[in-house]
Amino acid sequence: MNTQAMPSAYAELHKRHQRLHHLTHLKSIAEWDQSANMPAKGNEARSLALAEMGGLLHQLATEPALKALLDAAEQEPLDADQRANLREMRRVWRASNALPQELVEAKSLAGSRCEHAWRGQRQANDWTGYLPNLREVIKLAREEANYLADSTGLSRYDALMDQYEPGMRSAEVDRVFGDLRSWLPALIQNVRAKQATETVREPVGSFSKTAQRALGLDAMRLMGFDFEAGRLDESAHPFCGGVPEDVRMTTRYREDNFLPSLMGTIHETGHGRYEQNRPREWLGQPLSEARSMGLHESQSLSFEMQLGSHPAFAKLLSPLLNQHFGAQPAFEAGNVHGLLTRVNPGLIRVDADEVTYPAHIILRFEIERALIEGQIECDDIPALWDAKMMELLGLDTRGNFKDGCMQDVHWGCGLVGYFPCYTLGAMYAAQWFAAMRRAMPDLDAQIGAGNLAPVFDWLKQNIWLQASRYETPELVRRASGEPLNPAHFKAHLQSRYLG
Amino acid sequence: MNTQAMPSAYAELHKRHQRLHHLTHLKSIAEWDQSANMPAKGNEARSLALAEMGGLLHQLATEPALKALLDAAEQEPLDADQRANLREMRRVWRASNALPQELVEAKSLAGSRCEHAWRGQRQANDWTGYLPNLREVIKLAREEANYLADSTGLSRYDALMDQYEPGMRSAEVDRVFGDLRSWLPALIQNVRAKQATETVREPVGSFSKTAQRALGLDAMRLMGFDFEAGRLDESAHPFCGGVPEDVRMTTRYREDNFLPSLMGTIHETGHGRYEQNRPREWLGQPLSEARSMGLHESQSLSFEMQLGSHPAFAKLLSPLLNQHFGAQPAFEAGNVHGLLTRVNPGLIRVDADEVTYPAHIILRFEIERALIEGQIECDDIPALWDAKMMELLGLDTRGNFKDGCMQDVHWGCGLVGYFPCYTLGAMYAAQWFAAMRRAMPDLDAQIGAGNLAPVFDWLKQNIWLQASRYETPELVRRASGEPLNPAHFKAHLQSRYLG
Numbered sequence: 001m002n003t004q005a006m007p008s009a010y011a012e013l014h015k016r017h018q019r020l021h022h023l024t025h026l027k028s029i030a031e032w033d034q035s036a037n038m039p040a041k042g043n044e045a046r047s048l049a050l051a052e053m054g055g056l057l058h059q060l061a062t063e064p065a066l067k068a069l070l071d072a073a074e075q076e077p078l079d080a081d082q083r084a085n086l087r088e089m090r091r092v093w094r095a096s097n098a099l100p101q102e103l104v105e106a107k108s109l110a111g112s113r114c115e116h117a118w119r120g121q122r123q124a125n126d127w128t129g130y131l132p133n134l135r136e137v138i139k140l141a142r143e144e145a146n147y148l149a150d151s152t153g154l155s156r157y158d159a160l161m162d163q164y165e166p167g168m169r170s171a172e173v174d175r176v177f178g179d180l181r182s183w184l185p186a187l188i189q190n191v192r193a194k195q196a197t198e199t200v201r202e203p204v205g206s207f208s209k210t211a212q213r214a215l216g217l218d219a220m221r222l223m224g225f226d227f228e229a230g231r232l233d234e235s236a237h238p239f240c241g242g243v244p245e246d247v248r249m250t251t252r253y254r255e256d257n258f259l260p261s262l263m264g265t266i267h268e269t270g271h272g273r274y275e276q277n278r279p280r281e282w283l284g285q286p287l288s289e290a291r292s293m294g295l296h297e298s299q300s301l302s303f304e305m306q307l308g309s310h311p312a313f314a315k316l317l318s319p320l321l322n323q324h325f326g327a328q329p330a331f332e333a334g335n336v337h338g339l340l341t342r343v344n345p346g347l348i349r350v351d352a353d354e355v356t357y358p359a360h361i362i363l364r365f366e367i368e369r370a371l372i373e374g375q376i377e378c379d380d381i382p383a384l385w386d387a388k389m390m391e392l393l394g395l396d397t398r399g400n401f402k403d404g405c406m407q408d409v410h411w412g413c414g415l416v417g418y419f420p421c422y423t424l425g426a427m428y429a430a431q432w433f434a435a436m437r438r439a440m441p442d443l444d445a446q447i448g449a450g451n452l453a454p455v456f457d458w459l460k461q462n463i464w465l466q467a468s469r470y471e472t473p474e475l476v477r478r479a480s481g482e483p484l485n486p487a488h489f490k491a492h493l494q495s496r497y498l499g
Numbered sequence: 500m501n502t503q504a505m506p507s508a509y510a511e512l513h514k515r516h517q518r519l520h521h522l523t524h525l526k527s528i529a530e531w532d533q534s535a536n537m538p539a540k541g542n543e544a545r546s547l548a549l550a551e552m553g554g555l556l557h558q559l560a561t562e563p564a565l566k567a568l569l570d571a572a573e574q575e576p577l578d579a580d581q582r583a584n585l586r587e588m589r590r591v592w593r594a595s596n597a598l599p600q601e602l603v604e605a606k607s608l609a610g611s612r613c614e615h616a617w618r619g620q621r622q623a624n625d626w627t628g629y630l631p632n633l634r635e636v637i638k639l640a641r642e643e644a645n646y647l648a649d650s651t652g653l654s655r656y657d658a659l660m661d662q663y664e665p666g667m668r669s670a671e672v673d674r675v676f677g678d679l680r681s682w683l684p685a686l687i688q689n690v691r692a693k694q695a696t697e698t699v700r701e702p703v704g705s706f707s708k709t710a711q712r713a714l715g716l717d718a719m720r721l722m723g724f725d726f727e728a729g730r731l732d733e734s735a736h737p738f739c740g741g742v743p744e745d746v747r748m749t750t751r752y753r754e755d756n757f758l759p760s761l762m763g764t765i766h767e768t769g770h771g772r773y774e775q776n777r778p779r780e781w782l783g784q785p786l787s788e789a790r791s792m793g794l795h796e797s798q799s800l801s802f803e804m805q806l807g808s809h810p811a812f813a814k815l816l817s818p819l820l821n822q823h824f825g826a827q828p829a830f831e832a833g834n835v836h837g838l839l840t841r842v843n844p845g846l847i848r849v850d851a852d853e854v855t856y857p858a859h860i861i862l863r864f865e866i867e868r869a870l871i872e873g874q875i876e877c878d879d880i881p882a883l884w885d886a887k888m889m890e891l892l893g894l895d896t897r898g899n900f901k902d903g904c905m906q907d908v909h910w911g912c913g914l915v916g917y918f919p920c921y922t923l924g925a926m927y928a929a930q931w932f933a934a935m936r937r938a939m940p941d942l943d944a945q946i947g948a949g950n951l952a953p954v955f956d957w958l959k960q961n962i963w964l965q966a967s968r969y970e971t972p973e974l975v976r977r978a979s980g981e982p983l984n985p986a987h988f989k990a991h992l993q994s995r996y997l998g
Contacts, residue, residue, distance in 0.1 A: 022551035025544060026525040029532055041728040042745030045524060045782075052521035229540040246541030283544075 007076030009069045013089055014285065020060055021284035025243050027053045032241040032248040036233040058104075061096035081287060084469050088286030095163065098151045099144060107140040111413035118412045127382065127401040134412055135378045138371060141416045145372050157369045160417030164293040165424065167472045170369060173420050176427060176486040177362050183490060184358060185392060191343045191355055191497040200338035203321075203330040207258040215258065215324040216251060216265040222316060223269040223303055224456050225249075226276050238264050240271035240300075244283055247272040258325070259339065262317075263304055270303030271296055273456070277464035289468045291475055293418065297425025298432065299463065305354050305426065306433045307455060309340045309496070312448035343497065345393040347403040354426070355493055359392040361423040364408075368416050381405045428476070430489040432459065435480040506575035508568045512588055513784065519559055520783035524742050526552045531740040531747040535732040557603075560595035580786060583968050587785030594662065597650040598643060606639040610912040617911045626881060626900040633911055634877045637870060640915045644871050656871045659916030663792040664923065666971045669868060672919050675926060675985040676861050682989060683857060684891060690842045690854055690996040699837035702820075702829040706757040714757065714823040715750060715764040721815060722768040722802055723955050724748075725775050737763050739770035739799075743782055746771040757824070758838065761816075762803055769802030770795055772955070776963035788967045790974055792917065796924025797931065798962065804853050804925065805932045806954060808839045808995070811947035842996065844892040846902040853925070854992055858891040860922040863907075867915050880904045927975070929988040931958065934979035 006014060027050060034046050070093060073086050114133035121130045141160070148159035158169050216232060230247030242248030249268045251261045274290055282288035290296050307313055314337035321331040329335070343353050349360040367384050370376045376384065385405040389397045397404040410418060436458050437443050446454050462479035469475075476484055505513060526549060533545050569592060572585050613632035620629045640659070647658035657668050715731060729746035741747030748767045750760045773789055781787035789795050806812055813836035820830040828834070842852050848859040866883050869875045875883065884904040888896045896903040909917060935957050936942050945953050961978035968974075975983055 019551060022548040023555075025548035026529050026552055029529050029545075030525050033528055033532065037730060039727050039730060039745060041725070042742070045742060045744035046528075049521040049524035052518060053525055056522075226540070228538050231536060231538060243541070243544060245544035246538060 006082070007073065007078065009072035010076050010078060010082060010086065013066070013069050013073055013086070016060065016063075016066075017089065017286060018284040020057060023053065023057060023060075027057070028241060028243050029246075029248075032250075035235040035237070035239065035241070036248065036250055058096060058101075061092065066093055081282075081469065085282070085285050085287035088289070088468050091166065092286050094151060099147050103140065103143055103147065107137070107144060107414050110136050110140055114412040114414075115409055118406070118409060122402055122406045125400070125402040125406075127406065130401075130406060130412070131378060137412060137414045138378055138416075141414050142372060142374070144414075145416075155373070157372045157417060160372060161420065162417075164418050165421050165472070166292055168292075168294065168420070168424065172484070173365060173424075176484060177358075177365060177420075177423070179486045180358055180423070180489070181362055181392075184355075184362075185394075187490075187493060187498075188343065188345060188355055188359075188393070191493075192345075194498060195343060198338065200342060201330040201332075201335050203258070203325075203339070204328055205257065205325075206255040207325055208255065209253045211324045212253050212258050212261050215320055216261060218320050218324070219262060219266055219317075220249075220269050220272075222320075222452070223266060223273070223307075224452070225269050225272055229276050230272055232265065238268060240268045240275065242275075244275045244278050244288070247275045258321075263308055263340070266308045267300045267304035270300035273303075273459075274299040274464050277460050278467050279465050279469075282467065287468050291463075291466070291468050291470075291472055293421040294424035294428060295463065295472065295475070297421055298428035299425075299459065301426050301429040302432060302455075302459060306429050306492070307447070307452065309337070309354065310444075310447055311337045311496075312444060313337075314340065315448065316450055341497065345395060347389075347395060347397060347400070348407055355497060356393060358423045358426065361419050363388040363392060364410075364419040367405075368411065368419060371411075372416055424484070427484060427486050427489040430492040431476070431480045431482075431485060432463070433492065434488040435462075438481075505581070506572065506577065508571035509575050509577060509581060509585065512565070512568050512572055512585070515559065515562075515565075516588065516785060517783040519556060522552065522556060522559075526556070527740060527742050528745075528747075531749075534734040534736070534738065534740070535747065535749055557595060557600075560591065565592055580781075580968065584781070584784050584786035587788070587967050590665065591785050593650065598646050602639065602642055602646065606636070606643060606913050609635045609639055613911040613913075614908055617905070617908060621901055621905045624899070624901040624905075626905060629900075629905060629911070630877060636911060636913045637877055637915075640913050641871060641873070643913075644915075654872070656868045656916060659871060660919065661916075663917050664920055664971070665791055667791075667793065667919070667923065671983070672864060672923075675983060676857075676864060676919075676922070678985045679857055679922070679988070680861055680891075683854075683861075684893075686989075686992060686997075687842065687844060687854055687858075687892070690992075691844075693997060694842060697837065699841060700829040700831075700834050702757070702824075702838070703827055704756065705754040706824055707754065708752045710823045711752050711757050711760050714761060714819055717819050717823070718761060718765055718816075719748075719768050719771075721819075721951070722765060722772070722806075723951070724768050724771055728775050729771055731764065737767060739767045739774065741774075743774045743777050743787070746774045757820075762807055762839070765807045766799045766803035769799035772802075772958075773798040773963050776959050777966050778964050781966065786967050790962075790965070790967050790969075790971055792920040793923035793927060794962065794971065794974070796920055797927035798924075798958065800925050800928040801931060801954075801958060805928050805991075806946070806951065808836070808853065809943075809946055810836050810995075811943060812836075813839065814947065815949055840996065844894055846888075846894060846896060846899070847906055854996055855892060857922045857925065860918050862887040862891060863909075863918040866904075867910065867918060870910075871915055923983070926983060926985050926988045929991040930975070930979050930981075930984060931961070932991065933987040934961075937980075 030046065030050060034043070034050075038046060070086070070090050078086060110133070114137050117133055118130060142156070145156035145160050148154070148162070149156045152159050152162060154162060155170065161168055161170065213232075220227075220232060229245060230242065230249065232249050232251065234252060235250035236252065238251045240247065240249050249265070249272050251265045251268065253261050274296060278288045278290065315333040317336050318331055318333040321336065325331070330339070341353070343355045345356045346352060349357070352360055363385065366388065367376070367381060371378070371381070382401065382405055386396070386398050389395045389404070410416070436455065439458070440446070440454055443454060463475070466475055466478070470478060473483060529545065529549060533542070533549075537545060569585070569589050577585060609632070613636050616632055617629060641655070644655035644659050647653070647661070648655045651658050651661060653661060654669065660667055660669065712731075719726075719731060728744060729741065729748065731748050731750065733751060734749035735751060737750045739746065739748050748764070748771050750764045750767065752760050773795060777787045777789065814832040816835055817830055817832040820835065824830070829838070840852070842854045844855045844858075845851060848856070851859055862884065865887065866875070866880060870877070870880070881900065881904055885895070885897050888894045888903070909915070935954065938957070939945070939953055942953060962974075965974055965977070969977065972982060
């Protein structure tokens, strides 16, 4: 983009964001490498290098000149996209300036310490050991919430959530999760009753890493991943990192079960394609950023759940499984679909199926909001957890901290207000597919014929290329013709699991 | 290191170099990734990110405050290591400030363009197409040499060479290469006559990449590489990159011949161990840097040639070859040694054996010096090349630019004054082993018994841990008791090839 044609304050801001983009590129690749490649003794130097870069980026994002530039650019003649970009520049600037450096550092330190100790404490089911560390992190998260609430005028919990899901408010989450809460437990019971009468054949393994990797690469090709602009590697915790021009996805392999890696890879491919298809001419500018964590999750879940667990998709997977592992009866398409849609209430969120997953999120949302708003203390978490698990999924977790309130790392490392994004993502994904079906009534037949392009084209035009051009409510309305509507998620689950 | 105990100007310099070290870390890892992992479409964004970081590092290294800090630190009470570090800080500062930014950028651009076109032109044997690009690069290299000569008081060629081999002067190169030139052609003839009477069995392949990689990793273990502080990957052009705390070596595989990858891997392991064993408590400071390109090459050649082609080393390789490729007669130890020491004058430098290699370097040194000093022009290169190839190796290269003066990328991308380092490295390596044998008369027996530790310990104490504490002549004297002495290289070749 030619910055000489831009008004001067805006052009200067544009240049500075481009610079941040270039430097962030190196940080992102080094972070991916840290998880995917780095040997043990490299960690100290890498951590110091990343911290140095983090400090430098924060310094560049908070330079005093920026405020005047942002104000001056408001007065300049900008087109609609430039104005949207300026709105996002201000959001980035506000977020960078909202917190005192000491609080950011103290929270990062307390979070690292708590997470480090948590690894052992979780294994040992040691809630008592964990509690003081968690209290310290939550104390700092409450301070963070106070600062952010002051700077945004939002409630404390909303101010935290706004970092991950800009514009989302807990009143809205209450509305959609309240709806969900009203029908989910009964739906789970009905699905369980129906599935009790069905049999699904277990695949017979083991499944070599080499074959699983080849299968995963084929699945990525099927899902349209651009291998000239990204890679698949291995890491302990799968993620999608790198940069939009060079997306670095990771997975991990279990030789006794290929499904977690396969479906995890399809999930990350959704994140990956969103990144690969952010508007190219805007890369480096805030307008090009993915809209939110919930929107990002709506892409990975569009891939993993809406498409990946679609009955017709099993027909595409079946020949790939026969090819990579050798044919066996469990790989028959109907059985593959059965494997991918079994519903089993369980203790662990990350292992949960599509139907019971939202229960795990509702529980966490209700607890973390009360925690941040000061209605409960960390000590109250286990009892609340037990009560809600019994109510939502009928499971007894008393005394089982390991698989209960200590299972996730989020709170321990200071990430509060993030959990709703997972289920908001699932709802958005269902809403996208409902909109697609209205626009393309033969969509399911197309998927059945192995033609996934209409799905990808719709997501590309309506989500990927829109990036952060619009705030979320407008993006959602433009894409689907209505605000966030949990009825689509309900209809999706009913149709797939009880239809 | 506690900077509070340091005098203040020195402490400030120390802190700034530590910062450069952290930021350079990210650049080094991204550069390694660019060669080892990056897909095609990632290149533009990566290049921009690296250029941004290059500019930032240059800006930090030339901040106006540095001059006063360096001068003030000279007056502070420093211990011997701190004073050596200050000397190296000044060298870095002088190098960073010697050239106008526009020249650096123009040369980088012209070099990139010339190199890019060279890839096709070399294939097409197109000297006429290449010549105008080369003229432009050499014009800029001459300007660079003028600036560096002005700032250092050296001759133009010496000023260029000083960037890679600090302290080395062409008078010294003349002395040692002149000696070499006097006996090398006759030695080559004698070795060729001797080897004409010997038969060496060719290994029967192909050799799978998987088996070659496993063999390479075993060889690296044998050579003491620390896999907790480094990795082996693949790239089109093998190199040793990364950071001292996390060394990233690469190799490439040919399925018809395992020797280039195996010996290349052993070569890079020499570079890698030097990097892994630079003084830990000084990392980030100029004192900890590898002393020079020639010294670096002396380590890779100590590994590849002095050790790797040692008759006793073949006995260590032989069982590894049998293990990874299956036993065959060519893997018998004596035959392996024969394979590793065959002498064949050829056109291509990078394919040359240990005996004919220096002829390729002498030729390049003589031409590039005359070019920089203005005694010849680019147009004169082919005729000079042909004459010297005939004189030194008895080979006719007339009209064959592809395998003649267009074979290397160095001049085309503006690297002039570097070539001598390769043969200086070979001479230093021979000198180290002569010193080791004086200190440990049973060295060859130890190597024969598979005990390589005495070699590694000697290199670690005398070279690796010394880093840039001393200037090269003093380092060489301290390590080997005498200045650079080509007699050791001659004795080594005579003993190995005619003994």
